[in-house]
Amino acid sequence: MGQIEDLRLFVKVVDSGGIARAAEEMNIAKSAVSRRLAQLEERYSVRLIDRQPRVWEVTSAGQELYQRASQMVAEVDELDADFLQVGHTLKGPLSITIAREFGLTYLKPTLFKFAQDHPNIDLTIDFDDRTVDLDSENYDLALRVTATELQGLHCHRLGTTQHGLFASKRYAATRRLPKNVDELSDHALLHYGAERRATWAFEHEGKRRTVKFRPALRSNYGRFLLDAALNDDGIIRLPLFVVDSQVQQGKLLPVLPHLKHADYGIYVVHSSKRRLNKRMRAMIDALSESCVPLKQ
Numbered sequence: 001m002g003q004i005e006d007l008r009l010f011v012k013v014v015d016s017g018g019i020a021r022a023a024e025e026m027n028i029a030k031s032a033v034s035r036r037l038a039q040l041e042e043r044y045s046v047r048l049i050d051r052q053p054r055v056w057e058v059t060s061a062g063q064e065l066y067q068r069a070s071q072m073v074a075e076v077d078e079l080d081a082d083f084l085q086v087g088h089t090l091k092g093p094l095s096i097t098i099a100r101e102f103g104l105t106y107l108k109p110t111l112f113k114f115a116q117d118h119p120n121i122d123l124t125i126d127f128d129d130r131t132v133d134l135d136s137e138n139y140d141l142a143l144r145v146t147a148t149e150l151q152g153l154h155c156h157r158l159g160t161t162q163h164g165l166f167a168s169k170r171y172a173a174t175r176r177l178p179k180n181v182d183e184l185s186d187h188a189l190l191h192y193g194a195e196r197r198a199t200w201a202f203e204h205e206g207k208r209r210t211v212k213f214r215p216a217l218r219s220n221y222g223r224f225l226l227d228a229a230l231n232d233d234g235i236i237r238l239p240l241f242v243v244d245s246q247v248q249q250g251k252l253l254p255v256l257p258h259l260k261h262a263d264y265g266i267y268v269v270h271s272s273k274r275r276l277n278k279r280m281r282a283m284i285d286a287l288s289e290s291c292v293p294l295k296q
Helices: 004-015 019-026 030-044 060-085 100-117 169-174 181-186 223-232 240-248 278-290
Strands: 049-052 055-058 092-097 121-127 141-145 155-160 163-170 189-192 200-204 207-212 217-219 234-237 252-253 264-271
Touching: 004 019, 004 030, 004 060, 004 223, 019 030, 055 060, 055 121, 055 234, 055 240, 060 169, 092 100, 092 278, 100 121, 100 223, 100 240, 100 278, 155 278, 163 169, 163 240, 169 252, 181 200, 181 207, 189 200, 189 207, 189 223, 217 223, 223 234, 234 240, 240 252
Parallel strands: 092 121, 092 141, 189 217, 189 234
Antiparallel strands: 049 055, 141 264, 155 264, 163 234, 163 252, 200 207
């Protein structure tokens, strides 16, 4: 057996939590697993797993080897997957976490089509607005919508999403819409976020303007705030991709459209410790094509 296979065996033993279970999952004799583990310890001149009666614990050296070996084995598996696949068929696992609002509002058709085009990819999609640790949480890719620069990751910028202020036609008919930033605080403002005291910032004629207010309603779900605005509950500030269809149908009216809002970049990122495999490239290509209308 080669060194990679011995490391694969060690990773399997640790993942399985014991030699007997690893032997069963690998369909080989328990004695063979024990022998190869002992040979690995002899090669590195260190105890990897403390195994005594009623004691089974990975040593500090074993934990370090496990972390490095896991990554190495995964790299080899991905290399095999890339070069041993027949024709253009992609297969294997792919996990991605996507900013919820953008994923559920804008990307659903793209994700459905990707799943249909690549039925042999074991696809996992999580919709989550938190910043995940790609390494520790075992995600291949993350799609993030942010106004801040991303650090320590390989980034592929897909586009830019713009924001605006909007109100329903009925709200505009019953309440005189604001003519400037100062008048905004006289209105019911619906805020995306959890802050009890919120701040909206704008730029107009080269100057930064802000309005501080107590939200009439706040939520971390843009679609809910959109429905609230359509229910004549107040003025919202949301990304254009959330409100576009309602604006085009005339159900929502722009408020103070001359104000400039901070742009948010749309990025698909992966860990700097990971190389791109074909499955990851295929997903990035699909997302990039979907975001062509958002490129500036």
